[in-house]
Amino acid sequence: MTIRERLVDDVAEWKRWWSLRWIIVGAFCAGAAAAYQWLPADWLPEIPALVKKILGLGALISMGAAGVARVVKQKPTA
Known part of the structure; x- marks a missing residue:
């Protein structure tokens, strides 16, 4: 099995990845929306x-933005 994705050069740079940021925001929103059903009825x-x-x-919106951020080449900030 061959990996066709380009691997990350430096994993310590994860904070700069826009796709990961959007995934985190999306997971929070989706989790909060899903947790709504577990709230007490009153x-x-x-x-x-x-x-x-x-x-x-x-x-x-954030999950859609995460998908877009995965395919957009980002300029490195140094």
């Missing part, structure tokens, strides 16, 4: 609809 009416929309759209 809490649900107290959560504004805007918060639910922001979490859903945040997950959708």
